[in-house]
Amino acid sequence: MIELYFADESGFAPSQPTAYTWARRKVRPFIKFEATCRRRVNVLGALRYGATQPQPEQRVVWASRTRTTSWDSQSFLEFVWRKIAGLSTPPGELPAGWRPGRRKVVVLDNYRVHHSQLVKAHLDLLKRAGVVFFYLPPYSPELHLIEAEWRQIKYQELPQRSFEKLDELVQAVEIAMQQGAAAA
Numbered sequence: 379m380i381e382l383y384f385a386d387e388s389g390f391a392p393s394q395p396t397a398y399t400w401a402r403r404k405v406r407p408f409i410k411f412e413a414t415c416r417r418r419v420n421v422l423g424a425l426r427y428g429a430t431q432p433q434p435e436q437r438v439v440w441a442s443r444t445r446t447t448s449w450d451s452q453s454f455l456e457f458v459w460r461k462i463a464g465l466s467t468p469p470g471e472l473p474a475g476w477r478p479g480r481r482k483v484v485v486l487d488n489y490r491v492h493h494s495q496l497v498k499a500h501l502d503l504l505k506r507a508g509v510v511f512f513y514l515p516p517y518s519p520e521l522h523l524i525e526a527e528w529r530q531i532k533y534q535e536l537p538q539r540s541f542e543k544l545d546e547l548v549q550a551v552e553i554a555m556q557q558g559a560a561a562a
Contacts, residue, residue, distance in 0.1 A: 384425045384485045385424040386486075386524045388423065388531075389419070389421070390532070392418070392544075420444075422453070423528075424457075437559050451494040455500055463507045472506060479508065480508070485523075486511055486512070487513075531554050532554075538550060
């Protein structure tokens, strides 16, 4: 059998979009907006399909960074190597005598990092580590199960919509990710 993961990136800005709001009649609601100004949390996550409550720590694995740049090829490979393959060696080095357990299939969208030359150069090594990639057709977010997870985390697990300080946003995102990882 295989372990199936849906991996994707998502960004959290100091002011999150609101799905809806309410106010008293004839009172205009005020929602505070914080400009990004290099205060953004980018999260790379992988939803493990079929994981249930007894092992919530394995349902969603993620890594976050607080830079305005997106995830690059090297950090993506390191995430797959450590968080999905479960290897503690540096990316590209298999431990002596390594034998992969279940094959891990990672479903990916067509983000440029997923198709980069560096990632393509590591496909054989990842396969030996027990990890293979499956690419979705272009423009098909409805097939990418982690998209629903991102929506749940952004709109339900992150109730505060605006953060003045980056460390407050980082802490809120980490808590939201932990709650999302534990949800079944």
